[in-house]
Amino acid sequence: MSTAADERNARAPWALTAPALMLFVGVLLIPLAMTVMLSFHDWGQYKGIEPVFILKNWHEIVTDPYYAEMFWRTFRIAILTTLLTALLGAPEAYILNRMDGRWKSIFLLVILGPLLISVVARTLGWALLFGGNNGLVNKLLMSAGVISSPIPFMFTETGMVVALAHVMMPFMVLSVWAALQRLDPQIENAAMSLGAGPLTIIRRIIMPQIMPGVLSGAIIVFSLSASAFATPAIIGGRRLKVAATLAYDEFLNTLNWPLGAAVATLLLAALVLIVVGSNALIERRYAEVFR
Amino acid sequence: MAYLELDRVAKQFGVQTVVDDFSLSVGKGEFISFLGPSGCGKTTTLQIIAGFLDPTRGAIRLEDKNLAAIHPAKRGLGIVFQSYALFPHMTAAENVAFGLEMRNVPRGERAERVRAALAMVGLAGYEDRHPRRMSGGQQQRVALARALVIKPSVLLLDEPLSNLDAKLREEMQIELRQIQRTIGTTTILVTHDQNEAMSLSDRIVVMSQGKIEQIGTPQETYERPASAFVSQFLGKTNDFAGTIDRTVVPTQLVVGSWRAPAPAGLSGPVTVSVRPERIGFGDAGLSAKIMTRIFQGNHWLFQCDSECGPAIVIRQNDGQAQPAEGDAVRLTWRPEDMSVRARAGA
Numbered sequence: 001m002s003t004a005a006d007e008r009n010a011r012a013p014w015a016l017t018a019p020a021l022m023l024f025v026g027v028l029l030i031p032l033a034m035t036v037m038l039s040f041h042d043w044g045q046y047k048g049i050e051p052v053f054i055l056k057n058w059h060e061i062v063t064d065p066y067y068a069e070m071f072w073r074t075f076r077i078a079i080l081t082t083l084l085t086a087l088l089g090a091p092e093a094y095i096l097n098r099m100d101g102r103w104k105s106i107f108l109l110v111i112l113g114p115l116l117i118s119v120v121a122r123t124l125g126w127a128l129l130f131g132g133n134n135g136l137v138n139k140l141l142m143s144a145g146v147i148s149s150p151i152p153f154m155f156t157e158t159g160m161v162v163a164l165a166h167v168m169m170p171f172m173v174l175s176v177w178a179a180l181q182r183l184d185p186q187i188e189n190a191a192m193s194l195g196a197g198p199l200t201i202i203r204r205i206i207m208p209q210i211m212p213g214v215l216s217g218a219i220i221v222f223s224l225s226a227s228a229f230a231t232p233a234i235i236g237g238r239r240l241k242v243a244a245t246l247a248y249d250e251f252l253n254t255l256n257w258p259l260g261a262a263v264a265t266l267l268l269a270a271l272v273l274i275v276v277g278s279n280a281l282i283e284r285r286y287a288e289v290f291r
Numbered sequence: 292m293a294y295l296e297l298d299r300v301a302k303q304f305g306v307q308t309v310v311d312d313f314s315l316s317v318g319k320g321e322f323i324s325f326l327g328p329s330g331c332g333k334t335t336t337l338q339i340i341a342g343f344l345d346p347t348r349g350a351i352r353l354e355d356k357n358l359a360a361i362h363p364a365k366r367g368l369g370i371v372f373q374s375y376a377l378f379p380h381m382t383a384a385e386n387v388a389f390g391l392e393m394r395n396v397p398r399g400e401r402a403e404r405v406r407a408a409l410a411m412v413g414l415a416g417y418e419d420r421h422p423r424r425m426s427g428g429q430q431q432r433v434a435l436a437r438a439l440v441i442k443p444s445v446l447l448l449d450e451p452l453s454n455l456d457a458k459l460r461e462e463m464q465i466e467l468r469q470i471q472r473t474i475g476t477t478t479i480l481v482t483h484d485q486n487e488a489m490s491l492s493d494r495i496v497v498m499s500q501g502k503i504e505q506i507g508t509p510q511e512t513y514e515r516p517a518s519a520f521v522s523q524f525l526g527k528t529n530d531f532a533g534t535i536d537r538t539v540v541p542t543q544l545v546v547g548s549w550r551a552p553a554p555a556g557l558s559g560p561v562t563v564s565v566r567p568e569r570i571g572f573g574d575a576g577l578s579a580k581i582m583t584r585i586f587q588g589n590h591w592l593f594q595c596d597s598e599c600g601p602a603i604v605i606r607q608n609d610g611q612a613q614p615a616e617g618d619a620v621r622l623t624w625r626p627e628d629m630s631v632r633a634r635a636g637a
Contacts, residue, residue, distance in 0.1 A: 189343050190376035192364045194441065195393035204389075208380040286380075 001118045020098060039262035049257055052071045058261035074242040076161050076225035084165040089172030090214050111173050119167055123234045126163045155239045163231050168224060172217040179213025212286045219278060223271050242266040294319040294477055295445055300349035305489040307420055311501045320475045324450045324488035327498035333481045351488050353444060369443030373450040375434040376378045376558050377422040383409065383433045384418035404459040411470060428459045445476040452487060464490055485525050489513065497521050515630060522564045522630065531599040532634065549577040549596040551626045560634040567603040569628035572614060576623030584616050597622060
């Protein structure tokens with residue numbers, strides 16, 4: 001009928017989203033594409049970056065076992081962190097959900113509070129407690145005679161997992177919390193009236209229904225842990241590198257930007273694959289709960 | 292002998308008394324409704340019977356056993372919740388089977404009983420559906436099957452039909468009544484819908500503000516409401532201010548220009564309640580003017596302005612000519628069709 005109006009209507013969404021789209025393209029897509037391109041450039045100690053297309057960096061990452069070990073460490077830490085947050089965060093959210101109104105809001109604040117504090121400050125806290133002979137906890141335990149040498153925490157994977165789990169906990173608790181809000185408030189009473197005990201109710205009724213929340217929390221925690229920088233940098237330092245700290249060092253210390261770009265690109269690609277893949281699996285597996 | 296007995300049960304939350312002095316004995320196989328507006332304590336009472344809440348005072352006995360001492364999971368009651376509270380991650384059959392599993396019923400018998408329960412509520416063939424893929428009415432039936440399959444000693448229904456549309460609700464009412472009659476389970480229904488309570492129950496417990504207003508058959512509560520609250524809550528009613536005149540012989544009950552011999556035991560100002568369908572148009576009686584006349588198919592609804600305030604009259608559509616809007620009429624009723632209560636003040 002009125003094609004001019006139709007055309008205008010078709011253009012309107014584009015016009016309205018243009019500012020955000022331009023920002024998105026300008027600050028995310030273009031730098032991302034440039035990083036990917038950078039990973040194919042050449043670099044030499046004396047010649048700097050040469051804008052040519054070679055597979056040298058990728059070849060090095062694939063063949064040098066150092067990188068395999070480092071990526072494997074990155075994902076091992078991320079997986080362990082995810083497991084730890086799930087094991088502690090899911091029960092935490094469940095208990096929180098069962099609390100009375102006032103205590104509930106106080107403890108929710110306790111859980112979310114750390115999000116207001118810088119990750120660096122939180123991780124340095126761990127260093128203050130467990131950092132070598134001068135760490136507060138180590139000092140106390142050693143003077144009490146419980147241990148003879150400091151607890152190995154700094155520069156260990158265990159330390160990194162514990163510190164990361166601490167940083168990531170709110171994301172897991174919030175995600176499980178959201179799943180718990182979707183539960184029918186009478187569902188536990190219904191199961192109880194049919195003869196189920198408390199453990200059966202948690203195992204057969206609550207767990208299957210909050211699993212999607214645990215898994216989406218796990219995806220968030222996993223991807224944030226695998227790409228985390230501040231915590232691994234402080235706890236692991238130079239001795240225990242993960243993908244993010246390695247890329248940082250290549251960029252800012254070695255100045256081998258192309259190699260750093262290749263590490264960053266590989267980390268990004270691996271994460272995207274893992275997240276998209278597991279998300280698809282979860283959605284198929286829990287289709288009935290999500291509907 | 293009483294099958295389920297509540298003896299002066301009370302529940303307090305802090306300083307607020309939600310249920311007070313609730314005594315009721317339910318016979319085996321009886322269908323009882325707790326009827327009242329929201330916040331009257333009917334659901335609280337049901338939850339006390341179910342064991343989700345502990346009574347502050349009073350005793351509950353089932354077949355002379357102290358029910359309050361038994362853990363809710365061991366009470367063996369069937370409950371249908373307002374939200375149905377089905378397990379969304381299980382199929383209809385798994386939902387129904389859950390209670391049998393908890394009772395360690397062998398697999399073969401379990402499958403047979405689940406099949407029979409779903410067939411009874413008209414859901415044969417829906418075994419493998421998940422609740423979220425079913426309509427509200429179907430979910431409601433699954434919830435009913437789940438509650439009944441464990442052969443409960445008492446079936447508790449917490450506003451089970453309130454989330455259904457009007458037509459479906461009526462169908463489910465009839466079906467619920469038939470199922471209850473067939474298997475003979477003692478049933479307690481919580482509802483705020485007086486039609487539902489009247490069409491389903493053997494006896495109705497009318498509640499208001501945590502107290503029992505009246506216990507009686509649907510006819511009793513409707514025809515002879517024990518209090519102003521009951522007469523207002525159950526169906527429409529006309530309340531007229533009247534007086535009992537003991538200065539004349541024989542003593543007379545006077546409502547405007549309507550007169551009748553006074554009932555025994557009362558004097559002075561009274562309130563006279565008459566159901567709209569019991570009022571007729573006559574030659575003598577309360578004078579009124581018809582303000583609006585609404586045709587509703589099988590009956591006519593008249594809103595009148597009488598000398599004692601507004602009045603509603605319902606007349607069957609029996610083919611007779613009916614007065615028109617603006618007509619002056621006389622409202623009359625038989626003395627046995629009214630209930631008379633003393634009126635405070637005035």
